[in-house]
Amino acid sequence: MKLFEIAQFLKPEELDEALRADVSAGLTSQPKTLPPKWFYDDRGSELFTEITRLEEYYPTRRERAILAARAGEIASATGARTLVELGAGSGEKTRLLLDALGASLEAYVPVDVSGEYLRDAAEKIAAEYPALAVRPVAADYERHLSRIPGGPRKLVAFLGGTIGNMVPQERHGFLSAIRATLGPDDALLLGADLVKDEKRLVRAYDDERGVTAEFNRNVLRVINARLGADFVPEAFEHVAVWDPDDEWIEMRLRSRGRQEVRVEALDLTVRFADAEEMRTEISAKFRPERLEAELDAAGYTLAGFWTDPDGDFSLTLARPQKDHDSEEMSPGRLTVG
Structure with a gap:
């Protein structure tokens, strides 16, 4: 097996500083919040992989089905020689793209915050x-886009619907920042979940086995381990609700009774009222026209749009707009046969 070093742009002290800043701001705000990126220590990554295999959690299966049917088209349309995957995770779906891109692909750049989990996934890809x-x-x-190595004919993949974890202003900034890294021959492949029946959406984030609940509470364990806090995770109930106005799912942690939590690294004492809720994640769902409008506003031209047969999930291929684009492709709903 080839040996490689992980490029460490996220140094431990930077990670600690960001965690302290996020936790301090979130636990002193009203209502309280915590960013979803802190779910993902090694245990959090393992739990999320388990979530993707649950019957209730359809996005991973739907995205995989689209990739299985359309990866060849994506490969032909991009001719990518470098694949950069943001939030790479286990890399299971990535293999469909790697196989489709074939011998023309020269480099794969998986990007993730969890170093050891990333190393394990990268070693498996390198062996295969x-x-x-x-x-x-x-x-x-979100912070190091400009430093991530690229290459000729780059395809940046941001899969799994993770774009939905950002509020609209954050999405615009993030998509614009990716756009700034793309050359005229490069492209973005974006996975996004679509608006559907509220009951199905809530079930996907509140499974019967309680795996998502453990994933949600894992953020408290991360804060305990990294910041010397004394959260009792079991003292918080997992909650998933649909916001019809913003068209997103909110995951929250609801305090079971009045309690007080000490965060030693911040010299902070936090009080929770009985049934007080703390938001830990949003997961926005999209309509095709909204995706097109947001990509256009961030400087992209649509080059392809695909869904699964039921219209549950979508993959969008987008290219950076040229200064004088005269022919913009209109995305039609393409379905897996």
Whole structure:
């Protein structure tokens, strides 16, 4: 097996500083909040992989089905020689793209915040694709986009519907920042969940086995371990609700009774009222026309749009707009046969 080093753009002290800042701001605000990126220590990454295999959690299966049916079209349309995957995770769906891109692909750059989890996934990819240069990067892709190595004919993949974890202003900034890294021959492949029946959406984030609940509470365990807090995770109930106005799911942690939590690294004492809720994640769902409008506003031209047969999930291929674009492709709803 080829040996490689993980490019460490996210140094431990930077990660600690960001965690302290986020937790301090979130626990002193009203209502209280915590960013979803802190779910993902090694245990959090394992729990999320387990979530993707649950019957209730359809997005991963639907996205995989689209990739299985359309990866060849994506490969032909992009001719990518470098694949950069933001939030790479286990890389299970990535193999469909790697296989479709074939011998023309020269380098794979998986980017994630969890270094050890990233190393394990990258080693497996390197073993399965010995001709491919695998260059893993431990980074916060919201902060380090400009430093992530690229290459000729780059395809940036942001899969799994993670774009929905950002509020609209954050999405615009993030998509614009990716756009700034793209050359005229590069492209973005974006996975986004679509608006559907409220009951199905809530079930996907509140499974019967309680895996999502454990994933949600894992953020408290991360804060305990990293900041010397004394959260009792079991003292918080997992809640998932649909916001019809913003068209997103909110995950929250609801305090079971009045309690007081000490965060030693911040010299902070936090009080929770009985049934007080703290938001830990949003997961926005999209309509095709909204996706097109947001990508256009961030400087992209649509080059392809695909859904699964039921219209549950979508993959969008977008290219950076040229200064004088005269022919913009209109995205039609393409379905898996």
